[in-house]
Amino acid sequence: xxxxxxxxxxxxxxxxxxxxxxxxxxxxxxxxxxxxxxxxxxxxxxxxxxxxxxxxxxxxxxxxxxxxxxxxxxxxxxxxxxxxxxxxxxxxxxxxxxxxxxxxxxxxxxxxxxxxxxxxxxxxxxxxxxxxxxxxxxxxxxxxxxxxxxxxxxxxxxxxxxxxxxxxxxxxxxxxxxxxxxxxxxxxxxxxxxxxxxxxxxxxxxxxxxxxxxxxxxxxxxxxxxxxxxxxxxxxxxxxxxxxxxxxxxxxxxxxxxxxxxxxxxxxxxxxxxxxxxxxxxxxxxxxxxxxxxxxxxxxxxxxxxxxxxxxxxxxxxxxxxxxxxxxxxxxxxxxxxxxxxxxxxxxxxxxxxxxxxxxxxxxxxxxxxxxxxxxxxxxxxxxxxxxxx
Numbered sequence: 001x002x003x004x005x006x007x008x009x010x011x012x013x014x015x016x017x018x019x020x021x022x023x024x025x026x027x028x029x030x031x032x033x034x035x036x037x038x039x040x041x042x043x044x045x046x047x048x049x050x051x052x053x054x055x056x057x058x059x060x061x062x063x064x065x066x067x068x069x070x071x072x073x074x075x076x077x078x079x080x081x082x083x084x085x086x087x088x089x090x091x092x093x094x095x096x097x098x099x100x101x102x103x104x105x106x107x108x109x110x111x112x113x114x115x116x117x118x119x120x121x122x123x124x125x126x127x128x129x130x131x132x133x134x135x136x137x138x139x140x141x142x143x144x145x146x147x148x149x150x151x152x153x154x155x156x157x158x159x160x161x162x163x164x165x166x167x168x169x170x171x172x173x174x175x176x177x178x179x180x181x182x183x184x185x186x187x188x189x190x191x192x193x194x195x196x197x198x199x200x201x202x203x204x205x206x207x208x209x210x211x212x213x214x215x216x217x218x219x220x221x222x223x224x225x226x227x228x229x230x231x232x233x234x235x236x237x238x239x240x241x242x243x244x245x246x247x248x249x250x251x252x253x254x255x256x257x258x259x260x261x262x263x264x265x266x267x268x269x270x271x272x273x274x275x276x277x278x279x280x281x282x283x284x285x286x287x288x289x290x291x292x293x294x295x296x297x298x299x300x301x302x303x304x305x306x307x308x309x310x311x312x313x314x315x316x317x318x319x320x321x322x323x324x325x326x327x328x329x330x331x332x333x334x335x336x337x338x339x340x341x342x343x344x345x346x347x348x349x350x351x352x353x354x355x356x357x358x359x360x361x362x363x364x365x366x367x368x369x370x371x372x373x374x375x376x377x378x379x380x381x382x383x384x385x386x387x388x389x390x
Contacts, residue, residue: 134335262280276291
């Protein structure tokens with residue numbers, strides 16, 4: 001296999017010295033690693049010092065073929081051995097969610113920063129254990145892949161909302177209506193609480209809910225419903241929710257895997273304009289629309305509608321920022337409390353749906369059944385006892 005790809009640029013780093021590239025290891029060599037992580041790493045290696053040093057998978061053949069495809073790195077089937085021998089600066093994780101906690105903690109304890117695919121882990125308890133394993137000021141830190149936050153479109157709208165340029169946000173809609181057939185659920189770990197962590201609220205809609213939170217800020221309370229309308233799974237296949245934000249804004253949320261006409265959408269109605277994003281798995285400037293209210297000056301409306309140079313949302317866009325944070329030794333976005341907020345909203349959605357009660361932010365903590373498992377041991381939703389101990 002060829003030598004690791006690398007382009008030397010002089011940088012400063014809390015993890016990698018200016019004289020050498022950031023050393024990256026990939027854990028899990030399936031579709032997400034090959035289709036998203038590897039292309040992002042290749043693109044960034046063309047502009048900064050970066051080196052793939054290893055790939056890890058329980059399937060040794062998959063790890064070997066990944067390294068051959070990358071033209072870089074040594075294949076491993078044992079994470080601990082890889083961490084001890086390669087000492088990577090950054091570990092990217094693309095394994096099923098049930099492995100994320102242990103793999104992330106192992107990497108952090110070895111001194112590596114972590115970039116982990118969503119869902120981050122199956123419970124808030126797991127997430128808090130990860131955060132507790134992070135280093136003191138300067139890292140290492142563990143960030144979640146929430147790539148929809150990144151790119152020129154979300155940056156522009158986030159700034160407009162933060163400045164209240166369009167007035168207060170009042171009403172919002174967050175929609176992830178996708179379609180998944182029986183073949184999708186034939187993969188053994190899908191549709192099960194212990195392995196996937198949840199249904200479309202956790203595994204699909206969390207991206208749009210994370211973006212909504214990133215744009216509107218903290219939420220205060222949620223009411224919800226969930227159902228199994230089509231698929232014979234442990235988790236839900238559809239959920240709806242009503243969310244109130246600390247700002248007073250109110251939002252509807254729909255997460256579905258039953259929708260043949262697939263779409264991802266966020267709409268925010270402010271006092272002076274409506275902002276809407278319509279896409280599927282990623283967005284560009286053209287996917288955003290700003291509609292001014294009657295009476296808004298044309299020049300002001302034009303400024304709101306000017307998104308600047310087009311930077312699509314992508315793994316590459318998020319990873320670029322993460323690498324800059326690694327070199328500077330500062331906490332990256334979507335890590336720590338910032339990364340936890342979306343998982344907390346998902347946990348609260350399930351609790352609200354399964355109990356029929358309004359759930360408030362900060363309510364779910366140690367001792368709450370929804371803290372250690374998103375099904376909360378709710379009757380009709382928790383796994384059968386035999387399956388829970390299998």
